[in-house]
Amino acid sequence: xxxxxxxxxxxxxxxxxxxxxxxxxxxxxxxxxxxxxxxxxxxxxxxxxxxxxxxxxxxxxxxxxxxxxxxxxxxxxxxxxxxxxxxxxxxxxxxxxxxxxxxxxxxxxxxxxxxxxxxxxxxxxxxxxxxxxxxxxxxxxxxxxxxxxxxxxxxxxxxxxxxxxxxxxxxxxxxxxxxxxxxxxxxxxxxxxxxxxxxxxxxxxxxxxxxxxxxxxxxxxxxxxxxxxxxxxxxxxxxxxxxxxxxxxxxxxxxxxxxxxxxxxxxxxxxxxxxxxxxxxxxxxxxxxxxxxxxxxxxxxxxxxxxxxxxxxxxxxxxxxxxxxxxxxxxxxxxxxxxxxxxxxxxxxxxxxxxxxxxxxxxxxxxxxxxxxxxxxxxxxxxxxxxxxxxxxxxxxxxxxxxxxxxxxxxxxxxxxxxxxxxxxxxxxxxxxxxxxxxxxxxxxxxxxxxxxxxxxxxxxxxxxxxxxxxxxxxxxxxxxxxxxxxxxxxxxxxxxxxxxxxxxxxxxxxxxxxxxxxxxxxxxxxxxxxxxxxxxxxxxxxxxxxxxxxxxxxxxxxxxxxxxxxxxxxxxxxxxxxxxxxxxxxxxxxxxxxxxxxxxxxxxxxxxxxxxxxxxxxxxxxxxxxxxxxxxxxxxxxxxxxxxxxxxxxxxxxxxxxxxxxxxxxxxxxxxxxxxxxxxxxxxxxxxxxxxxxxxxxxxxxxxxxxxxxxxxxxx
Amino acid sequence: xxxxxxxxxxxxxxxxxxxxxxxxxxxxxxxxxxxxxxxxxxxxxxxxxxxxxxxxxxxxxxxxxxxxxxxxxxxxxxxxxxxxxxxxxxxxxxxxxxxxxxxxxxxxxxxxxxxxxxxxxxxxxxxxxxxxxxxxxxxxxxxxxxxxxxxxx
Numbered sequence: 031x032x033x034x035x036x037x038x039x040x041x042x043x044x045x046x047x048x049x050x051x052x053x054x055x056x057x058x059x060x061x062x063x064x065x066x067x068x069x070x071x072x073x074x075x076x077x078x079x080x081x082x083x084x085x086x087x088x089x090x091x092x093x094x095x096x097x098x099x100x101x102x103x104x105x106x107x108x109x110x111x112x113x114x115x116x117x118x119x120x121x122x123x124x125x126x127x128x129x130x131x132x133x134x135x136x137x138x139x140x141x142x143x144x145x146x147x148x149x150x151x152x153x154x155x156x157x158x159x160x161x162x163x164x165x166x167x168x169x170x171x172x173x174x175x176x177x178x179x180x181x182x183x184x185x186x187x188x189x190x191x192x193x194x195x196x197x198x199x200x201x202x203x204x205x206x207x208x209x210x211x212x213x214x215x216x217x218x219x220x221x222x223x224x225x226x227x228x229x230x231x232x233x234x235x236x237x238x239x240x241x242x243x244x245x246x247x248x249x250x251x252x253x254x255x256x257x258x259x260x261x262x263x264x265x266x267x268x269x270x271x272x273x274x275x276x277x278x279x280x281x282x283x284x285x286x287x288x289x290x291x292x293x294x295x296x297x298x299x300x301x302x303x304x305x306x307x308x309x310x311x312x313x314x315x316x317x318x319x320x321x322x323x324x325x326x327x328x329x330x331x332x333x334x335x336x337x338x339x340x341x342x343x344x345x346x347x348x349x350x351x352x353x354x355x356x357x358x359x360x361x362x363x364x365x366x367x368x369x370x371x372x373x374x375x376x377x378x379x380x381x382x383x384x385x386x387x388x389x390x391x392x393x394x395x396x397x398x399x400x401x402x403x404x405x406x407x408x409x410x411x412x413x414x415x416x417x418x419x420x421x422x423x424x425x426x427x428x429x430x431x432x433x434x435x436x437x438x439x440x441x442x443x444x445x446x447x448x449x450x451x452x453x454x455x456x457x458x459x460x461x462x463x464x465x466x467x468x469x470x471x472x473x474x475x476x477x478x479x480x481x482x483x484x485x486x487x488x489x490x491x492x493x494x495x496x497x498x499x500x501x502x503x504x505x506x507x508x509x510x511x512x513x514x515x516x517x518x519x520x521x522x523x524x525x526x527x528x529x530x531x532x533x534x535x536x537x538x539x540x541x542x543x544x545x546x547x548x549x550x551x552x553x554x555x556x557x558x559x560x561x562x563x564x565x566x567x568x569x570x571x572x573x574x575x576x577x578x579x580x581x582x583x584x585x586x587x588x589x590x591x592x593x594x595x596x597x598x599x600x601x602x603x604x605x606x607x608x609x610x611x612x613x614x615x616x617x618x619x620x621x622x623x624x625x626x627x628x629x630x631x632x633x634x635x636x637x638x639x640x641x642x643x644x645x646x647x648x649x650x651x652x653x654x655x656x657x658x659x660x661x662x663x664x665x666x667x668x669x670x671x672x673x674x675x676x677x678x679x680x681x682x683x684x685x686x687x688x689x690x691x692x693x694x695x696x697x698x699x700x701x702x703x704x705x706x707x708x709x710x711x712x713x714x715x716x717x718x719x720x721x722x723x724x725x726x727x728x729x730x731x732x733x734x735x736x737x738x739x740x741x742x743x744x745x746x747x
Numbered sequence: 748x749x750x751x752x753x754x755x756x757x758x759x760x761x762x763x764x765x766x767x768x769x770x771x772x773x774x775x776x777x778x779x780x781x782x783x784x785x786x787x788x789x790x791x792x793x794x795x796x797x798x799x800x801x802x803x804x805x806x807x808x809x810x811x812x813x814x815x816x817x818x819x820x821x822x823x824x825x826x827x828x829x830x831x832x833x834x835x836x837x838x839x840x841x842x843x844x845x846x847x848x849x850x851x852x853x854x855x856x857x858x859x860x861x862x863x864x865x866x867x868x869x870x871x872x873x874x875x876x877x878x879x880x881x882x883x884x885x886x887x888x889x890x891x892x893x894x895x896x897x898x899x900x
Contacts (some may be wrong), residue, residue: 640864686878688873690883
C-alpha cells in the first residue's frame with residue numbers, strides 16, 4: 031500500500047505556463063501524466079484546449095486564482111476538494127480561489143471518471159505538486175526582481191516576502207513567473223503546516239444550488255433545441271415491430287417521430303408535450319429471446335451455488351481438507367435483489383450532430399468513453415466529438431454508462447437538430463443498468479474452537495466480483511480460504527452500483543462472522559480482532575487491507591459507540607469492512623417501536639488517511655451510510671416476463687427523513703495519503719443493522735430487503 | 748391553445764398552453780425557471796415543490812388551468828436579492844451533495860416553518876419526509892431546518 035506523503039515529483043514538464051494576453055499567468059497541466067513537450071497553454075483563456083491539458087490554473091494580475099477543475103461532480107465534493115489541494119500548496123487564501131468546471135475534450139485525459147472513490151486518492155500527489163511548483167515559480171520571479179536568493183523568500187496567502195520584509199503579491203510577478211524555467215523536485219508541505227487541507231470548506235456551488243440556478247443537464251437549453259422522449263421496449267428481450275407514429279405526428283407541438291433500433295423517439299417543442307405524446311404512442315413488440323423473471327433468477331442462482339461451474343479467484347491452503355477434518359461446518363446463503371440507481375435527476379443528454387462536429391452536453395461520469403462510443407456509433411473522427419459536462423443530479427454508477435448520450439446523438443443525427451433526450455422517472459427506472467441480483471454461499475469449518483476454513487461462493491447475474499475483492503478481509507486471516515464465482519448471463523442490463531459487489535458482500539460476510547461468533551460462543555468483536563492478528567506481518571502482497579488499520583477502527587468504534595453499555599431497549603449491531611482503500615467500522619443502534627425495529631443511530635469510525643475537507647467528507651459518510659441502511663431495509667426490485675415491476679416512487683421505496691438514523695462520524699487521525707469516501711461507508715451499514723436486528727428480535731436476516739424478509743429463515747447447514 | 752394568467756413570484760404572465768400542462772413544465776420550459784426540479788412526475792419525491800398561496804405544493808401535479816389567480820412562489824422568488832433564512836441555514840450546514848433535490852427541500856421547509864414556528868424534531872422529520880434525497884443528506888436537512896427555525900423565531 032502506498033503510504034508516502036512526500037514522494038518527489040520529478041517528471042519533467044508535467045506543467046506548462048504562459049502569459050495571458052489579458053494579464054496574468056496560465057498554468058496548464060495534465061493530471062497523472064506528463065505533457066507532451068511541444069504543447070503550450072493558450073494566451074487567451076477563452077481558447078482553453080482540454081486536448082492538450084486537462085486542467086488549468088489561472089493567476090490573474092490582481093492575485094485572484096481560477097482553477098479549471100477537471101473532474102465531474104456527481105455530489106461527492108471533488109469540485110471542492112481537488113482545488114483545495116492545489117490552493118494549499120500554492121499558498122493562497124481560499125477566499126481568492128474561484129473554481130470552474132472545465133469543458134472536456136476527448137484526447138489525452140487520463141482520469142476524468144467519477145467512480146470508484148478514486149478522485150482524491152489519485153489527485154493527492156499531482157495536484158499538490160502542481161500548486162507547489164507554481165508557488166516556487168512565483169517566488170523565483172520575485173527573488174529575481176529583488177535580486178535576492180529564492181531561499182530567502184517566503185509566502186503567505188498569496189504574498190511573497192523577502193528577508194528585508196519587502197512584499198510582492200502573486201499578481202505582481204505573474205508576468206515574469208510565467209516565462210521562467212519550470213523548477214523540479216519541489217518539496218511539498220509537511221501535513222502539520224496545512225492551512226486549507228483539513229479545514230471545513232463548503233461546497234463550491236452552494237449558492238447556485240440553493241437558489242435554483244441552472245446547473246444540471248436537465249436545465250440545459252439552447253436555441254433551436256427540441257426535446258426527445260423515447261419509448262423503449264417495455265420488457266428486456268423485446269424488439270419493436272411497429273408503432274402508430276403517424277397519429278402522434280399530428281399532435282400539436284410534436285415535431286417528429288423517429289424510429290431507431292428498437293426504440294421510438296418523440297420530438298417536441300417542450301418536455302411535457304414530448305412525454306405526453308410518447309405515452310400516446312402505441313407500439314407492438316416481439317421477442318426472440320426469453321423474457322426473464324425474478325422467480326427464475328432465484329432458482330438459477332441457487333442452482334449455480336449448488337453446482338460445480340465455478341471460477342476460482344483465490345485459493346489458500348486446502349479448503350476441502352479443512353472441511354473434511356472439521357468438528358463443525360457452518361453454511362449460510364445470503365440473497366439480494368436487483369437495484370435501480372434512481373438518481374434524483376433522471377437520465378438526460380443533449381446532442382447536436384452536424385456535418386462539422388458532434389457536440390454533447392450533459393451529466394455523465396465517463397466523458398472519454400462516451401465520446402469514443404458516440405464517435406464509433408456515428409462513424410465519426412473522435413476529434414469531431416466534444417463532451418461538456420454539467421453538474422450531475424446523482425450518479426451512483428448509473429452515469430458511468432453513456433447509453434443516454436448515444437441515444438441523443440443517434441436521434442440528433444437522424445433529426446438533424448439539436449436534441450435533448452429526457453427520461454421520465456418511469457423511463458429511468460425501467461431502462462436501467464441495474465445492480466445485479468447476487469447470492470452468496472459462505473461456509474466455514476471449525477476445529478478445536480478455531481476457524482480453519484472459509485469458502486465464499488458467488489452466483490451473480492452477468493458479471494462477478496472484481497479481482498481485488500477476494501483479497502479483502504478475511505483473506506489472509508484463515509489458513510484455508512477460497513473464493514469461487516459463477517454467473518448467469520441475462521438480457522437484463524446490469525452494471526456498477528455504488529460500491530459494486532461489496533455493497534452486498536459486506537452484509538453477507540459481516541452477518542456471517544456475527545453468527546459464527548454466536549455459534550462458537552465467543553465475543554463477536556474479539557473474533558474479528560483475533561482473525562486480524564493472523565494477518566499482521568503478512569508477506570502476501572495481494573492482501574489489500576491493513577490489519578492494523580482495521581483493528582484501530584474496531585477499537586475506536588467499540589469505545590465511541592458505547593458498545594455493550596447502552597441503556598435498556600437499545601440493541602447494537604457491529605460491522606467492520608475494508609473497500610475502496612478505506613477502513614470503516616460501524617455500530618447500529620436499533621430500538622423496537624411497536625415491536626418493529628427502528629434504526630436510531632449509526633456510529634461510524636473511518637480511516638481514510640488525511641481528511642481533506644471534513645465538512646464534505648462527513649456529508650459523504652452520512653450519505654453513504656443512510657443509503658446503505660435504506661437499500662438494505664427497503665430496496666427491492668423484481669422482473670416479471672422481462673418487465674420491471676416498479677417504475678416510480680409510488681411502489682419503489684427509498685429511505686425518507688423520518689426513517690433516517692443519526693450518523694455520528696469519527697475519523698482516525700492520520701498522516702497517510704487520503705483515500706476516497708464516496709463509497710466505502712455504504713457496505714458495512716447493512717450488516718450493522720442486521721446484526722442489531724438480531725440482537726433486538728432474535729431474527730437473523732439473510733435476505734434483502736429486510737422489511738420484506740423479517741421472518742425469512744435460511745436453510746441451516 | 749388557451750391562454751392562462753399566472754402570478755409567479757409577484758409577476759403576472761400570460762401563458763399559452765394546453766390545459767393539462769403541469770405547472771412544473773410551464774416553469775421550466777416556458778419561463779426558464781429551472782430551480783423547480785422534475786423528479787418523478789407523480790407527487791412522490793417533492794423535487795418540484797413550490798408554494799401556492801403559501802402552501803407547499805407539488806407542481807408536477809398542478810395543471811396550469813388550476814392555478815390561475817393563485818400566488819405562486821418558486822425558489823427563484825423565495826427571497827429577493829438576499830438569501831432567505833432557510834437558504835442561509837442550508838448554506839451554514841452545507842447540506843447539499845448532488846444538490847438536485849435541495850430547492851424542493853428548501854421550499855418544503857419554508858412553507859412548513861411559516862406554519863410551525865417552533866417545531867420539535869419529530870415534527871421536522873415528519874414534515875420533511877415528503878421530499879426524497881437520494882444522496883441521503885437527511886441528517887443535514889434536519890439540522891438545517893432546526894437552525895432555520897431558530898433564525899426565524
